[in-house]
Amino acid sequence: MNSVDISNELHQLLSGSNVNLQLSVPQLVEKVLNRQEGVLTSTGAVKAETGKYTGRSPKDKYIVEEASSKNKIDWGAVNQPISEEVFCNLYTKVIQHLQQKDEVYVFRGFAGADEKHRLPIQIVNEYAWHNLFAHQLFIRPTEEELSVHNPEFTVISAPDFKADPLIDGTKSETFIIVSFERRTVLIGGTEYAGEMKKSIFSVMNYLLPENGILPMHCSANVGREGDVALFFGLSGTGKTTLSADPNRKLIGDDEHGWSSNGVFNIEGGCYAKCINLSREKEPQIFNAIRFGAVLENVVVHEHTREADYDDNSLTENTRAAYQLQAIDNIVNPSLAGHPNTIIFLTADAFGVLPPISKLSKEQAMFHFLSGYTSKLAGTERGVTSPEATFSTCFGSPFLPLPATRYAEMLGQKIDEHNSKVYLVNTGWTGGEYGTGTRMKLAYTRAMVQAALEGELTNVETAKDSIFGLEIPLHVPGVPDEVLQPSKTWTDKAAYEAKAIELAEKFRANFKKFSNVAPDIEELGGPQHN
The missing domain is CATH 3.40.449.10 (Phosphoenolpyruvate Carboxykinase, domain 1)
Structure with a gap:
């Protein structure tokens, strides 16, 4: 045929x-x-279930x-x-x-x-x-x-x-x-x-x-001065939370293209996770679930037809689909200029990556190809301690072409438009998961804001000896001692051992690119001990 x-x-x-x-x-x-x-919910949304495939x-x-x-x-x-x-x-x-x-x-x-x-x-x-x-x-x-x-x-x-x-x-x-x-x-x-x-x-x-045109699995927003930011990150890293900024307009929350004209949204709506959704924590998403929206696998009370976003009996992967226009603070149409700032988000449960670090072009390409975060104990059967998870270009299931094609395009665009790239760790500090504590959201917001406002461009930095990352020594609103992971651990030997362990995981994961991207590995990856 x-x-x-x-x-x-x-x-x-x-x-x-x-x-x-x-x-x-x-x-x-x-x-x-x-x-x-499906059924109509109390807010006018339609709720449907997807059976065994959630x-x-x-x-x-x-x-x-x-x-x-x-x-x-x-x-x-x-x-x-x-x-x-x-x-x-x-x-x-x-x-x-x-x-x-x-x-x-x-x-x-x-x-x-x-x-x-x-x-x-x-x-x-x-x-x-x-x-x-x-x-x-x-x-x-x-x-x-x-x-x-x-x-x-x-x-x-x-x-x-x-x-x-x-x-x-x-x-x-x-x-x-x-x-x-x-x-x-x-x-x-x-x-x-x-x-x-x-x-x-x-x-x-x-x-x-x-x-x-570089296709990207990321969220994007634009500031009052027209400055554009991209947020890459796997599930649980805080991408939705950090890109939903009342002082910046949303371009889109998930899929974008970067052309010679700038950034544009690929979609016309949002497909938001809504497990544990509340009006207090995420008012934009909560208020967008009205007439015309679709709730997928959300439990709804039979009599009141109110959604119970805390109920995961059908699946943890409950979803809401709604038009972008259901959100007030958006750019319409969904396009803007070239990115001034690119944020890679990771939730490092090993507690060794800096809460924020500046990336060279080669480091940006390395971490883009790595797409690292941690899978936590308790989130899946058999996971008893944090596991390193890598998803190429922060979206490996959706890449038909070789990953290096996308990374090379990213490197070219960073060069062409002088975009600043930062790796932001929203995970653990002062120790690994179970010993340390989760990075305070207020600190992360302050770091991201400083990056977006250009306050970290010329700030004094220290080079991380294991990962080779440039760590800003001063960020407004963040205690200096929080910025360098090696100083937040009470047991320095334990810190170094854990950092070397994670660096080895990065290297092992990157072996699949060693033949096609040796320069990126050499210039952008962890330092050789």
Whole structure:
């Protein structure tokens, strides 16, 4: 089956009488309720459950091995190859499955807030609530834009269609398959809506570098003077907390591109974690969950329909999807200039990384490729002491190209725009997890603010002997003794042993890049003992 056959099959599906094209939010909410796909909460949001899959299924994610893309893809555990034959057979079955449904929902919009670089997309859904989710997460077209909209990538999501691994060539009933040649994402066997969002991010991670644009898994905001900041960090490092600043406007919370014009949001909404959400701690997110928003796997009281954000009985990974416009303090449209400041966040449970340090370009590329944080005891079965966790470019599950391609682009852009890069440790001080204490949020905020305001550009620094990092010796609002980890430990020998242990973990993780990025390792990594 070739691309023409696929477009014909899709055309036949979309020409069917069961297709609902570009329904409004109120229409979709009505469909969700009438079809009993979800319930209305006390704030007017729709709550739906995703069954046994309450998160992504990375082992069921594939890229079609095609002549035009196979030499570009970084094949491996993240980017698993699958044959064109398997894809085409599943594609036909999914189309036939959807043709037999009483209703199918289609959303057309964009990925990318910069009109010069946006990707026209369409999302074809079996569930009305999934289409509502797409309406919240992607960029919605105006009537004029819709009239000339020509989709360049299509996501087809059919949760009720389950693959048979023995017949269909998959590992399980679930599949997320990207075909770059046919410009299609095929999703089946999972009701988790996040697969749609992340599949388009993966597509943008493939397409944008071809145009000299760096795709980034980060949040971004802009200050009153127009200064732009990026925040990279894995779960638990404080990315959402630190980027939500009342004195700065949000560009976006998760996915961005950095072009020759500056930074732009790839999305039109937010997909926020909401376990233990409260109005006091995160008022912007709390207040954004209103009519049109989608709550995923959040427990709702049957009578009052109030959400219980502290209840994790369905999953720890409870989510809220809402339009960016539901937040007051945003940039609209979601684009700004070149980043003045880049913050890499880590929660180091070993307690040895400085609370803030200045990075050279090579160090920035090293820590970008490393994407380090700690997994804590108690968060997963079998984790009894802190474990070093590395996620390349702070987003390894979504990178179709070799990671060094993204790191090289980052280095070029840092050089070109003289962006200042800082590594900020929101983890432990005075000892490792269990002995030391978590860095005070007030101190972290003061350090980030000083970095954003340029107060650390010319400040006196000391070089960390093990990691080679430049540590500012004075930060407004932070006691000097907090800034150098070696001075916060009472047992100096224990500190040095733990720091050397973590440095070795960095080196071991970086071995996969040693052949392709030896200079980055030499100039940007821990010092050799």
